[in-house]
Amino acid sequence: MRMVTNYRGRAKVVFARRFRQNGCASRLAAAAVLSNALVLSACSDLKPIAEFGKNGSAVAGYPEVAKDYVLSLQRQRSYGQAGTSVSDEKIAERTRQAKRLRDAQAVLEAYAKALGSLAADDLISYDKEIDALNKSLVSGKFATSAQIDGYAKAAKFTLGFVTDIYRREKIKRIIITYNLSVQKATAQLVKIVETDYLTALDVERVMFTQTVVDRARRSTADLEGMPQLVTLLSDEHREMFKTREANAKALAQGMRTFAKGHQELANNIGKVDFKQTIEVARKYADQLKAVIKSFNS
Amino acid sequence: MPKISSDDAIELAKQFKESAIVLGQFQLDRWDNLSKAERRNLTDVEYTLLDHSQNLVTYAVGKRLDDAEASLQDIKNATAQANATVKTIKDIKKVITIATALVTLGATIYTANPGGIATAVGGVLKALKG
Numbered sequence: 443m444r445m446v447t448n449y450r451g452r453a454k455v456v457f458a459r460r461f462r463q464n465g466c467a468s469r470l471a472a473a474a475v476l477s478n479a480l481v482l483s484a485c486s487d488l489k490p491i492a493e494f495g496k497n498g499s500a501v502a503g504y505p506e507v508a509k510d511y512v513l514s515l516q517r518q519r520s521y522g523q524a525g526t527s528v529s530d531e532k533i534a535e536r537t538r539q540a541k542r543l544r545d546a547q548a549v550l551e552a553y554a555k556a557l558g559s560l561a562a563d564d565l566i567s568y569d570k571e572i573d574a575l576n577k578s579l580v581s582g583k584f585a586t587s588a589q590i591d592g593y594a595k596a597a598k599f600t601l602g603f604v605t606d607i608y609r610r611e612k613i614k615r616i617i618i619t620y621n622l623s624v625q626k627a628t629a630q631l632v633k634i635v636e637t638d639y640l641t642a643l644d645v646e647r648v649m650f651t652q653t654v655v656d657r658a659r660r661s662t663a664d665l666e667g668m669p670q671l672v673t674l675l676s677d678e679h680r681e682m683f684k685t686r687e688a689n690a691k692a693l694a695q696g697m698r699t700f701a702k703g704h705q706e707l708a709n710n711i712g713k714v715d716f717k718q719t720i721e722v723a724r725k726y727a728d729q730l731k732a733v734i735k736s737f738n739s
Numbered sequence: 740m741p742k743i744s745s746d747d748a749i750e751l752a753k754q755f756k757e758s759a760i761v762l763g764q765f766q767l768d769r770w771d772n773l774s775k776a777e778r779r780n781l782t783d784v785e786y787t788l789l790d791h792s793q794n795l796v797t798y799a800v801g802k803r804l805d806d807a808e809a810s811l812q813d814i815k816n817a818t819a820q821a822n823a824t825v826k827t828i829k830d831i832k833k834v835i836t837i838a839t840a841l842v843t844l845g846a847t848i849y850t851a852n853p854g855g856i857a858t859a860v861g862g863v864l865k866a867l868k869g
Contacts, residue, residue: 522782523786523790524786525786525787525789525790526790526794527789527790527791527793527794535797633745637745637749637796638796638797641752641792641793641796642793642796645752645756645789645792645793648756648759648760648789649759649789652759652760652785653763653782653785653786656763656767657782660767
């Protein structure tokens, strides 16, 4: 960073000196030196936005909650539950809800990845990621095909070359363009995870403990080896519940953090000094990193 | 007529889960004194209450309540009273009566009209007094 600053400082001096002393050709050459210096310093500036996108996509891509959402009902059947909450209709309904969860995750993952690629100057992946994002927005019913055309125009590059200033402008455009979709997808994800999945997991835990473990313990208390076996199975299952609950909470917390950070970026970008915007991205990138660490394997 | 919100539904689901828990505890505490049929009966009611707990989260949201007949608070109070009572009584028949009234109330909240809810709340209160 100091090297870049020194380079920029020297470039300014060279530019000023040449502008005063020489003709037009020299001015252009000096302007090019200054422009390069600014690009170099700005590239490193965008790293927090790249991290924000990378960490956001890592959290959004967590697949286990959507998978387990249906499995939870199937496990309840194996515990002996035969009520309407585990009926075939209910399993079909939950399968549809799990798809809605995966749709929301797909949107958030694709968007965060595209934002990260743009900020990291990985422009080869970027256009493909925007296509994937727009496709997931339509299939998840977060946007219509007509809206997507406008989104693509705002997001994709139209120039054959990319300056850093242009890239910053694109970052601003995609953050503002996609903010509503990010907020919608996050609300859908958080609702399914926190209200539906965690409630289901909690009920399943009670059901397993009461109707399976406690009864098995009472019925087999006099049988040699059985109490130990029941305790062993119960402990394993309890760990499973703890891990799933912690991961579901991490997913919801992570995406809420991403959406909050994104909203703050959308509110600030272009209105305040770019350094302030970068600081917002850095703060939320760090928070997301902590969330990633909180996932249990 | 007010509607049941998502938070209300979660709160009701918790109460019905709590009902299943106290019933399960009642059964375990008296395991050796209960007949096989009584154990089976209690287990079935527990499953049904847990069933309602999950269904309430999904289906109760948006259901209308008639405050003049039975408000959300009336439902919560009746359920809380039932849970507290099961913790203190020893009579299996009375426990089954209360639990059955709770089962009716749970189902009525997410399937029936506001009038049905009022009747079901009355049923729980009657079981508590009886």
